[in-house]
Amino acid sequence: MFKKYLLGLVALVALLTFVPTAKAAEPHYIITTDATYAPFTFQDKNNNYVGIEQDTMAAVAKREGFTYTMRPMSFNSAAQLVSNGQADGIIAGMSITPERREVYDFSTPYYKTGVAWIVKKHSKIKSLADLKGQTVALKTGTAASEYGKSLQSKYGFKIKYFNDTDTMYNDVSVGNSAATFEDMPVIQYAIKNGMSLTVMNANNPGNAGSYGFAVEKGQNKALLASFNRGFAAIKKDGSYDKIVTKYLGAKQATFSGSKKDNSSILGILKSNQNALLKGLWQTIKLTVIAIVLASLWGVLLGVLGISEFKWVRGISTTIIYLFRGLPLMVLAFFIYIGLPGVTGIKIPAFTAGIITLILNEGAYTGAFVRGGFEAVDRGQMEAARSLGLPYGHAMRKVIMPQGLRIMVPSFINQFIITLKDTSILSAIGLLELTQTGTLIVARNSQGFRVWAIIAIIYLIVITLLTWLSNWVENKIK
Numbered sequence: 140m141f142k143k144y145l146l147g148l149v150a151l152v153a154l155l156t157f158v159p160t161a162k163a164a165e166p167h168y169i170i171t172t173d174a175t176y177a178p179f180t181f182q183d184k185n186n187n188y189v190g191i192e193q194d195t196m197a198a199v200a201k202r203e204g205f206t207y208t209m210r211p212m213s214f215n216s217a218a219q220l221v222s223n224g225q226a227d228g229i230i231a232g233m234s235i236t237p238e239r240r241e242v243y244d245f246s247t248p249y250y251k252t253g254v255a256w257i258v259k260k261h262s263k264i265k266s267l268a269d270l271k272g273q274t275v276a277l278k279t280g281t282a283a284s285e286y287g288k289s290l291q292s293k294y295g296f297k298i299k300y301f302n303d304t305d306t307m308y309n310d311v312s313v314g315n316s317a318a319t320f321e322d323m324p325v326i327q328y329a330i331k332n333g334m335s336l337t338v339m340n341a342n343n344p345g346n347a348g349s350y351g352f353a354v355e356k357g358q359n360k361a362l363l364a365s366f367n368r369g370f371a372a373i374k375k376d377g378s379y380d381k382i383v384t385k386y387l388g389a390k391q392a393t394f395s396g397s398k399k400d401n402s403s404i405l406g407i408l409k410s411n412q413n414a415l416l417k418g419l420w421q422t423i424k425l426t427v428i429a430i431v432l433a434s435l436w437g438v439l440l441g442v443l444g445i446s447e448f449k450w451v452r453g454i455s456t457t458i459i460y461l462f463r464g465l466p467l468m469v470l471a472f473f474i475y476i477g478l479p480g481v482t483g484i485k486i487p488a489f490t491a492g493i494i495t496l497i498l499n500e501g502a503y504t505g506a507f508v509r510g511g512f513e514a515v516d517r518g519q520m521e522a523a524r525s526l527g528l529p530y531g532h533a534m535r536k537v538i539m540p541q542g543l544r545i546m547v548p549s550f551i552n553q554f555i556i557t558l559k560d561t562s563i564l565s566a567i568g569l570l571e572l573t574q575t576g577t578l579i580v581a582r583n584s585q586g587f588r589v590w591a592i593i594a595i596i597y598l599i600v601i602t603l604l605t606w607l608s609n610w611v612e613n614k615i616k
């Protein structure tokens with residue numbers, strides 16, 4: 140009897156302690172967005188994501204009492220992460236289309252759009268017919284690119300795909316591509332802020348419907364309902380319109396610094412100092428962690444590769460073959476976007492990036508480590524064994540020290556390659572140095588200066604890394 144009361148009491152206490160906290164805990168969501176889609180989402184000079192969508196999301200979340208992590212990346216990746224359940228929602232200037240309704244559930248529309256076709260200022264191209272034989276730049280996976288593609292056979296142009304809007308614009312403005320297709324509000328904002336392009340169909344945009352916030356079809360119903368409720372409220376009380384005016388009315392300088400800031404390399408360096416430092420720090424973190432772990436993994440693969448046992452050698456050879464053969468970007472997409480769709484386990488972009496580097500760089504390291512060990516005269520192993528040293532001992536005391544010494548230059552080489560390879564991880568939205576460059580160009584349109592700065596920073600870091608490696612090499616000797 141007493142036991143029963145006690146149990147009841149415990150249950151009551153548990154209920155009282157947990158129920159209120161469970162109620163107080165706000166739901167947390169992962170939301171993806173398109174990193175370079177001003178005025179909807181873009182980065183300001185302090186590396187903060189701003190724009191109509193960012194302010195809208197913040198206002199809705201505050202009203203509805205949820206929190207979220209915003210993950211900016213390319214539109215295509217952003218959409219895929221939601222369609223395979225890795226992220227909960229997407230707000231990325233995403234047109235509500237019938238095809239997409241098969242895969243996503245959309246909120247009430249929040250912005251009307253249309254498709255523009257765009258050429259360089261003072262271009263000789265006057266009509267779509269002039270595009271025959273020319274190249275048109277499109278952005279992967281977007282409604283505007285579908286629209287452009289639907290005109291391809293009629294007008295006979297070639298297509299080149301880009302991952303982000305700004306690189307695509309730049310390709311047209313420097314004259315590599317003759318034209319591009321993009322959403323009207325997005326291109327108009329860019330032109331207003333100095334992009335030297337011209338819209339050819341300002342009064343006659345292609346039909347593209349409206350933008351909506353989206354979740355995976357049939358999933359995250361609570362989030363979608365919250366968005367709709369919150370959006371209706373901020374629309375009603377006028378705060379949504381204020382947000383729109385704030386961005387459409389603002390000069391680019393408000394977000395990207397003054398003209399003076401952007402007219403010299405020094406000015407750009409100064410006004411983007413925080414962004415560049417953050418990007419550099421991310422690149423260094425990725426590089427150092429990847430170098431250490433990939434080297435360990437690579438040495439292990441190398442040791443297994445000269446094992447006494449054939450099957451062990453087989454495992455090592457297969458792993459090296461597999462991960463050396465896969466392009467780094469494919470591997471990154473597979474780990475970050477592909478695998479979680481099947482396993483249901485979400486992997487943060489940074490972790491996915493590190494795993495990608497370990498597997499790829501580790502495979503290369505494994506290959507040269509195996510080669511290095513094999514290069515140590517086989518006679519030495521036999522000599523060591525005939526002196527009575529067991530295999531493991533002979534390996535550690537005789538073969539490995541000599542082998543590793545031969546490999547030092549290869550290691551240094553691999554370290555430098557690893558550093559450079561981190562730039563490929565910008566594709567999965569990691570805000571390292573290269574992605575930082577993309578985002579700075581997105582707001583100030585100073586491609587030449589920004590990429591010169593980024594290139595110099597890489598060269599400086601690579602020089603430091605080489606010095607450090609050489610110093611270690613001399614110490615070893």
Ligand code: ASN
Nearest residue numbers: 173214231233234281282
């Ligand atoms: N407007 C594009 C679309 O709906 C998305 C984007 O480029 N952010 O496909």
